[in-house]
Amino acid sequence: MTTASIDHQSSGPPRTPGQGRKASRNSAGSSAGRTPGEGRMAALLLSPTLLVLALVIAYPLISAIHQSLYRAQSGLDADGYVTEGEAFVGLANYADLFAGESGHRFMNAFGNTTFFTVTTVLLETLLGLALALAMNRAFKGRSFLRASILVPWAVPTAVSGLLWRWIFQSDGIANTLIGSEILWTAEGTASKLAVIIAEVWKTAPFIGLLVLAGMQIIPEEVYEAAKIDGAGWWRQLGSITLPLVKPTLLVAVLFRMLDALRMFDLPFVLIGPGKESVETLSMLAWDESNQLRYGSASAFAVILFLYVAAVAIVFVKVLGADVTGAKQLGAKRRARKANRIQKAEATQ
Amino acid sequence: MTITDLRGLAASGESPGRASGVDVRPKQKRTWRSYSVYLGLALIFIYCLAPFYWMIVSSLRRTADIFDNTLLPQPFSLENYAKVFDGSTMFGQALLNSLIVASVTTVAALVLGIFAAYAISRLNFRFKSVILGVIIATSMFPGISVVVPLLRLFTDLGWINTYQAMIIPNLSFAIPLAVWNLTTFMKQLPFDLEEAAMIDGCTKWQAFRKVLLPLAAPGVFTTAILTFIHSWNEFIIALSMINDPAIQTATVAISKFTGATEFQAPFGEQMAAGVIVTVPLVIMVLVFQRRIVEGLTAGAGK
Numbered sequence: 001m002t003t004a005s006i007d008h009q010s011s012g013p014p015r016t017p018g019q020g021r022k023a024s025r026n027s028a029g030s031s032a033g034r035t036p037g038e039g040r041m042a043a044l045l046l047s048p049t050l051l052v053l054a055l056v057i058a059y060p061l062i063s064a065i066h067q068s069l070y071r072a073q074s075g076l077d078a079d080g081y082v083t084e085g086e087a088f089v090g091l092a093n094y095a096d097l098f099a100g101e102s103g104h105r106f107m108n109a110f111g112n113t114t115f116f117t118v119t120t121v122l123l124e125t126l127l128g129l130a131l132a133l134a135m136n137r138a139f140k141g142r143s144f145l146r147a148s149i150l151v152p153w154a155v156p157t158a159v160s161g162l163l164w165r166w167i168f169q170s171d172g173i174a175n176t177l178i179g180s181e182i183l184w185t186a187e188g189t190a191s192k193l194a195v196i197i198a199e200v201w202k203t204a205p206f207i208g209l210l211v212l213a214g215m216q217i218i219p220e221e222v223y224e225a226a227k228i229d230g231a232g233w234w235r236q237l238g239s240i241t242l243p244l245v246k247p248t249l250l251v252a253v254l255f256r257m258l259d260a261l262r263m264f265d266l267p268f269v270l271i272g273p274g275k276e277s278v279e280t281l282s283m284l285a286w287d288e289s290n291q292l293r294y295g296s297a298s299a300f301a302v303i304l305f306l307y308v309a310a311v312a313i314v315f316v317k318v319l320g321a322d323v324t325g326a327k328q329l330g331a332k333r334r335a336r337k338a339n340r341i342q343k344a345e346a347t348q
Numbered sequence: 349m350t351i352t353d354l355r356g357l358a359a360s361g362e363s364p365g366r367a368s369g370v371d372v373r374p375k376q377k378r379t380w381r382s383y384s385v386y387l388g389l390a391l392i393f394i395y396c397l398a399p400f401y402w403m404i405v406s407s408l409r410r411t412a413d414i415f416d417n418t419l420l421p422q423p424f425s426l427e428n429y430a431k432v433f434d435g436s437t438m439f440g441q442a443l444l445n446s447l448i449v450a451s452v453t454t455v456a457a458l459v460l461g462i463f464a465a466y467a468i469s470r471l472n473f474r475f476k477s478v479i480l481g482v483i484i485a486t487s488m489f490p491g492i493s494v495v496v497p498l499l500r501l502f503t504d505l506g507w508i509n510t511y512q513a514m515i516i517p518n519l520s521f522a523i524p525l526a527v528w529n530l531t532t533f534m535k536q537l538p539f540d541l542e543e544a545a546m547i548d549g550c551t552k553w554q555a556f557r558k559v560l561l562p563l564a565a566p567g568v569f570t571t572a573i574l575t576f577i578h579s580w581n582e583f584i585i586a587l588s589m590i591n592d593p594a595i596q597t598a599t600v601a602i603s604k605f606t607g608a609t610e611f612q613a614p615f616g617e618q619m620a621a622g623v624i625v626t627v628p629l630v631i632m633v634l635v636f637q638r639r640i641v642e643g644l645t646a647g648a649g650k
Contacts, residue, residue: 046467049461049463052523053483053520056498056516056520061497067497067500145389145392147633154577155630156599158581158599158600159403159622162603162619163403166403201395209641209645210644210645262492265583268583268603269603282492286495286496298497300492301493302493
């Protein structure tokens with residue numbers, strides 16, 4: 001990984017002594033390089049976190065899979081709560097996804113989710129790159145710009161939905177500015193466009209910020225060398241900047257995609273629930289559970305989870321997005337090992 | 349990318365001439381370029397702030413001239429703000445609820461996150477990278493997949509319309525965020541000081557509490573800001589778990605603003621409420637912008 005090695009160079013010297021000492025301490029410990037007490041302490045410190053995550057992640061996942069195999073047979077009791085009348089229906093909730101009226105609604109929501117994810121992430125990436133390039137060249141007023149770029153990020157999505165709903169009113173400022181009479185917040189293509197515009201406004205600066213951080217660790221010497229070799233601005237962009245920010249960009253795009261796949265607040269507030277042209281998988285699952293059809297709601301939730309997981313796996317395994325910094329850790333470990341061997345040789 | 353690098357760059361940001369990349373070009377072109385850079389920056393500035401500015405301006409108009417398109421409210425009026433707090437919408441209560449839920453979520457995630465991050469960054473144990481990977485993977489879990497099953501569980505427990513029905517599901521995104529950020533920060537702190545303290549007779553716990561924790565305080569603070577902002581902005585959990593206006597959070601409350609008449613949406617009040625919900629965050633962003641950028645880029649920009 002290129003950026004990792006640059007990173008090591010720039011912050012290398014102060015770290016090495018600490019690592020060297022740590023390595024020697026480790027090798028002095030048990031044969032596995034760790035003391036038994038440490039493992040117990042780690043288990044003690046990690047168990048509360050893992051316990052809570054088991055409750056809020058593992059339990060819902062298992063429960064959703066289980067729930068998706070059942071279907072409510074009766075209705076509501078006098079208080080409006082679900083009655084105990086559920087029958088095991090096997091994969092019927094999943095089979096329904098591909099047939100009939102509910103199947104149509106699911107396919108529509110699946111299509112909308114995919115469409116919004118692809119279009120918004122693509123636009124955000126292009127715009128974010130442009131923002132980062134512009135900010136990287138600006139030296140005066142950079143912190144001022146950085147503050148203003150954080151404002152769309154800080155506006156709660158629900159508030160931004162409300163804000164754009166106001167802008168996109170039939171007699172609102174958007175129509176006045178472009179001199180049209182488009183019904184942005186009703187059903188139809190215009191409402192899809194409204195969601196995309198509002199989403200890109202809020203999140204492109206975020207990508208820009210991450211990419212800017214990636215650009216700032218590219219050493220100036222690389223550009224100097226390219227300049228001496230006669231490379232122009234475009235050539236520098238294509239051969240230096242883009243390849244070197246690629247790891248950062250991949251992680252940023254992955255997170256944006258996972259976020260876009262679970263999009264809920266924005267179309268919900270901007271256009272409204274139950275609108276066919278903007279209904280996403282999250283909105284559909286929410287609506288189903290609101291109707292107390294937990295079986296199909298769980299099936300939608302499971303499908304969305306699988307979709308998100310598949311995208312994450314493709315990014316990490318195929319495109320090599322370094323999410324956990326594991327590659328960097330591996331590099332460090334190898335360096336540490338080499339250090340240890342060197343030391344051992346020196347003492348012999 | 350390490351935080352220190354970013355800080356160093358930010359501090360020396362004025363000098364390194366990346367713009368010198370165009371030095372070879374003729375002089376005329378250079379001035380044209382510098383103008384275009386400033387034009388680009390102005391465009392970014394307008395792009396980021398114009399919608400937010402429009403929200404503020406609209407909130408300061410009277411109901412009668414809410415559809416005006418002037419750049420400044422004429423006449424200036426606080427009518428909408430008065431209406432938001434006149435008691436008919438329980439908006440003040442909703443703000444308080446948001447504050448309670450976001451604060452408790454942040455504190456809980458920080459306490460659990462500090463211990464977990466300490467273990468991951470400082471101790472040697474088996475399956476370390478697997479556990480870190482699992483914790484990060486949980487942050488990708490879609491909110492609705494948490495909400496549907498827990499809605500059912502909390503209905504059975506009688507927890508609907510309680511704070512814990514929001515706080516516990518909030519931990520599903522707050523804990524991964526906190527653990528990840530804190531681990532990144534703690535990994536960058538030198539081991540030497542703790543080891544020195546332990547050689548001087550401190551126990552591991554004392555070294556953690558008296559040496560590492562004060563050193564990690566900036567990282568803890570940054571993590572706290574990020575977690576708080578995320579919890580403050582949370583929508584789908586609060587929308588699903590709560591149907592009593594006395595318990596609902598501010599983001600849900602403003603999405604449900606209906607106003608006196610059913611057919612005319614009270615946009616002025618909505619904008620005023622939106623401004624009130626957003627202003628604390630914008631102030632935090634302006635005051636702590638450097639820390640927030642550090643926190644956001646720490647995870648992605650290694």
